[in-house]
Every structure is written in C-alpha cells, then in structure tokens.
Amino acid sequence: xxxxxxxxxxxxxxxxxxxxxxxxxxxxxxxxxxxxxxxxxxxxxxxxxxxxxxxxxxxxxxxxxxxxxxxxxxxxxxxxxxxxxxxxxxxxxxxxxxxxxxxxxxxxxxxxxxxxxxxxxxxxxxxxxxxxxxxxxxxxxxxxxxxxxxxxxxxxxxxxxxxxxxxxxxxxxxxxxxxxxxxxxxxxxxxxxxxxxxxxxxxxxxxxxxxxxxxxxxxxxxxxxxxxxxxxxxxxxxxxxxxxxxxxxx
Amino acid sequence: xxxxxxxxxxxxxxxxxxxxxxxxxxxxxxxxxxxxxxxxxxxxxxxxxxxxxxxxxxxxxxxxxxxxxxxxxxxxxxxxxxxxxxxxxxxxxxxxxxxxxxxxxxxxxxxxxxxxxxxxxxxxxxxxxxxxxxxxxxxxxxxxxxxxxxxxxxxxxxxxxxxxxxxxxxxxxxxxxxxxxxx
Numbered sequence: 001x002x003x004x005x006x007x008x009x010x011x012x013x014x015x016x017x018x019x020x021x022x023x024x025x026x027x028x029x030x031x032x033x034x035x036x037x038x039x040x041x042x043x044x045x046x047x048x049x050x051x052x053x054x055x056x057x058x059x060x061x062x063x064x065x066x067x068x069x070x071x072x073x074x075x076x077x078x079x080x081x082x083x084x085x086x087x088x089x090x091x092x093x094x095x096x097x098x099x100x101x102x103x104x105x106x107x108x109x110x111x112x113x114x115x116x117x118x119x120x121x122x123x124x125x126x127x128x129x130x131x132x133x134x135x136x137x138x139x140x141x142x143x144x145x146x147x148x149x150x151x152x153x154x155x156x157x158x159x160x161x162x163x164x165x166x167x168x169x170x171x172x173x174x175x176x177x178x179x180x181x182x183x184x185x186x187x188x189x190x191x192x193x194x195x196x197x198x199x200x201x202x203x204x205x206x207x208x209x210x211x212x213x214x215x216x217x218x219x220x221x222x223x224x225x226x227x228x229x230x231x232x233x234x235x236x237x238x239x240x241x242x243x244x245x246x247x248x249x250x
Numbered sequence: 251x252x253x254x255x256x257x258x259x260x261x262x263x264x265x266x267x268x269x270x271x272x273x274x275x276x277x278x279x280x281x282x283x284x285x286x287x288x289x290x291x292x293x294x295x296x297x298x299x300x301x302x303x304x305x306x307x308x309x310x311x312x313x314x315x316x317x318x319x320x321x322x323x324x325x326x327x328x329x330x331x332x333x334x335x336x337x338x339x340x341x342x343x344x345x346x347x348x349x350x351x352x353x354x355x356x357x358x359x360x361x362x363x364x365x366x367x368x369x370x371x372x373x374x375x376x377x378x379x380x381x382x383x384x385x386x387x388x389x390x391x392x393x394x395x396x397x398x399x400x401x402x403x404x405x406x407x408x409x410x411x412x413x414x415x416x417x418x419x420x421x422x423x424x425x426x427x428x429x430x431x432x433x
Contacts, residue, residue, distance in 0.1 A: 009297065010275050013304045017268050022305045024264075030313040108408045111354045 041100040045122075048093040051086055052127025057136035058083045058158040060235040061182060063166035063212045069198055070164070070214040070226045077161040077214075086154070094119055132234045140182075165222060166212045166230065169205060177205065179213065179222075188221045189213050200229040210236035256320035263311050271311070274320070275304055281396065282328050288391040289332050291380035299335045303328045325396075325406045329388070342384055348413075355412040371422060378428050386421030389414055 016022045059065040059078070067078035097119055101107045107115040142148045143155035167181035175191040191202065195215075205211065209231045215224040230236045256277065262270040282303055286296040307327050314323050336342055372394045379387055392398045392406065400418075404411045 009279060009301060010272065012301055013275055013308075014272060016305055017271065017308060022309050024268075024311055025309055025313075027312045030310075102408075105405075109404060109410060111410045111412065112352045113354070 037100060037103055041097065044093055044097040044100060048090060048097055048119075048123050049126045049130055051090045051093060052123045053130035053133075054136060054154060055083055055086045055090065056128055056131035057140075057235065058086065060131070060233075061140070061166070062158055062160045063164040064159075064161045066166070066212040066228055066230065067161060067164055067214075069212075069228055074164065074214055074226075077164050081159045081161040081164075083159055085157075090123070094123060137235065163216065164212060164214050165217070166210065166236070169207050169209045169211060171207060172205075175202065179211070186220060187213075187217075189215075189227070190221060190223050191227075192223070195224045196226040198226050198228040200227070202227070205229060257316045257318075260311060260314050260320050261316045263308070264314070264316075268308075271308055274307075274324075278321075278324055279304075282324070285325070285328060285391060285396060286332060288376075288379055288395055289384070289388050290335060291387065293335070293339060293341075296335075299331055300328070303331045306331060319402075319405075322402055322405045325392075325402075326408075329406050332388075333384075336384055344384060348385065351409060351413050354410070355416045371425065374429055375425055378425060381428055382421055382424055386417050386424060389417045390421045390425075393418055 056065075059081070062081055064078045064081035067074035067076070067081075070077075094116070098112075098116055101115055101119065102112075139148060139151075140155050143152045146152065148155070165179065165181055165187060167179040167185075167187065169177050170180045170186070171178040177189050177191070179187040179189050181187070195202075197205075205227075209229055210233075212228045212230050213222055213224050214226045214228075215222045254273075256274060259270050259273050263274070279300070282300045283297065286300050290296040290299060303324070307324050310327070314320065333344065337344055375390065375394065379391070382390070388407065389403050392403045393400075398406070400411050400414045403409075403414045407414065409417075
C-alpha cells in the first residue's frame, strides 16, 4: 500500500467522522445492552428452574418418581411417564441460556461442554430444590380450582404411569385398603400374600397415609404387587386429622 | 501509564476528542490491512472491509473498556467484519456451529525445533493460504503474521484456547499436505 493509498483511507475515515456520517453511540446504549443481556439471562434461568422443578414435581405427584423403587418394571413406568413437553421446553431454555451466557468471557473461554454442563447442573440442582418448596403444590391447587391466570394446562396435563398410583388411604378392609388420588379418583387396593411393602409394614399403614402402589389396574381395582409409604416426603406431607375431611369409603 | 498508549488515546476519543481517533487509525491501519489481505485471501475490496472496521470501532468506542487491551478489541471488530464480508460474498462456507468448540483439547508442548519449522512454514504459507478454510486460515494469520499468542487469538475469535491450538495445528497439517503435493 502506497503512502497515497494509506492517506486516502485515513482521509476517508476522518471525512466520515467529521461529516457526521458515523457518530459515536452513547454509553447508555451499551449499558442498556449489557443490562438487557443480564436480565434476559436471569429470566431464561428462572423459567428453566421453574420448568425443571415442575418436571420433578410432576414425577413425584404422578408417582412415577417412585417407580425405580419397584424394580425394573417400575423404572420402565418412570421412563414411559416422563413429561416430554416439559423436557423439550427445558432443553430449549437450556440452549437459549447457553447462547446468552456465551457472551460472557467466563463461558466462551472454555469449551462449550463445560458451560453446558454447568447450566445443566445448576438447572437440575436448583430445580430439585425448588420442587421441594410449596410453590408447585400451591399452583397445583389453584390449577385444580381454575384460578391460575395462565399455565393451567401444565398442571392438568401431567402424564401418569399406567401401573403406579399415588394417593391417600381413606379406609381399610384388611388386608385391602381404599385409596383416593389427587384427582379425587377412588381405588380399591387389593393386597395378596405376594404383595410387598417396600420399606414399610402393612399393619403400620393407617388412614391418612400417602402411599404409592404398583400393580395392574382394572377399572377402580388395583392388584398391588408392591406398596410404598410416601407419607412425609415432599409433595406428600401428612395432613392434620381435621383437614382430611370425610372421605372414608365403606 | 505512558500517555500515548492505545488505551489512553481511546479514552480521549471517548471523552469527545474525535481527532485522537486518527492516531489509532494510523497505528492500526497497516496491521489490519495485512490481516485483511491474508484472511480475505483472494477477495477484492479488503480495504473497504478495513475502512468499515474503523468506522465501526469509532461508532462503538464507548463500549471499549480502557482497562483492557484496545488491540484485542479492534481485532475482534475486524474479525466480525471480515466474517460478515465472507458471508456476503458467499464463496466459502461458514458453519453455524463448530464441533471443535464443544470439547476440550490438550495442547501439545512445543518441541525444540518447532520455531525453525514454523519459520519455514511461514515462508511457504503465503501463497497457499487461500486454499484453507477460513476457520483455519484466520488463526494461522493471527499467529504467524500478527504474532499473537493463543490467549489473544482466543479473545479475538471468542474461542476456547484449546480450540485455537487445534485449529492452528490442523491448519498447519492441511498446509503441509498442500505443499507436499507435486506441482
């Protein structure tokens, strides 16, 4: 490049600046951009946490969560009952959050795998912790009463396992008992000599306890292969006697 | 801090001294033109691309953090501008996602005769740069002709340092293959 050509480039730039063809963007423009990026990342993170926690809540509420405790077939029930819509939405938000986070040096300086794993780990840990809070049980109750302004479908449309039911014992007729699930559907749980009580004793189960039952269903009767007491676990707190209402089935 | 560092001059421009920008143009013009000519190998109007780089640098000067390197900042603008230039011309494919950035890659320690081999390669590289994909051509240009280290190239290309190493090595391997082919 000759001196003349070099001068020409400098002159062109000076001319563009002096004529106002190009102007400096003000500082607030970049501050706003940075703030929007931060807020966007935070919002995406919060939505992701909500979705992941809803996945955990959905699995617990439906009973699929307890599937692995019933062996290989129970684990299959868990796999078949995964809330794929929620999982797909979560994946979209993981990708979105990863895209936003890659604008920061702490993320782009490392291989994509590291930041993606960090986002995934935070989502799963945070989602698991949030699922233990009263947020989803409250929203679930409001959804049942059609009082949610939006998102009701997320709670109504939770997939249910075929061979697992979770509910509250409403009465006993030894060795069988009666169960009421969260949709107020009643079941008769048929206990046979081969039925296992996983981590529990049948005689200790009482009215008001929450249990997960694994077995074949025929209309409202379930031939129980295994039962597990889930009273006191997140999503299944033991309600005081006065709150249980008159739901005893004779 | 000496008064005439790039960073100090940039601060003056930010304060409203538009004329000070001319000093930055003077300092970086030659380097960016060299970078453009080698990265945009075979493309016409690479000078127009460099002019756009300076205009964009001026327009966005308030986004520059004076506690960081101005050189890395303006080269980053140049990288973005040259990539856009290649996309507009449509002659070379630029993949949206590069699997090289996904996984970590170990960086091999330099051998005793690597400097000598690099010098020989640099002499022969000039003619055949255009045959390389942009993703290998660019880090080679920045490393061998702009004398940048992996860290700085990583900042400019927004890639992990290990990926920079992988691309340079693959670029060198590709060049050696080209050079070893009979004429």
